[in-house]
Amino acid sequence: MNIYMDQQRIIRKPELLGKIGLSDTSIWRLERDGAFPGRISLGGNSVGWFASEIDDWLAKKAANRTNRMRVIEGEANACN
DSSP: OOHHHHHTOEEOHHHHHHHHOOOHHHHHHHHHTTSSOOOEEEETTEEEEEHHHHHHHHHHHHHHHHHHHHHHHHHHHHHO
């Protein structure tokens, strides 16, 4: 599989729910608020998300966690 095809892979809701561990309602709220990648209509009642966008969203969440931990550790060291 080439890189372009991998970046354009679409994941459906069951895979998305398993990957990020949020409820369907939580995802919908985050999408509504512009804080989560938007879904793609696949026709009928079928929707999906670009896997690359979900991976990017997760990477940003992980980076924020790492940055937050550095701040907390820095505050703890300043108190010592």
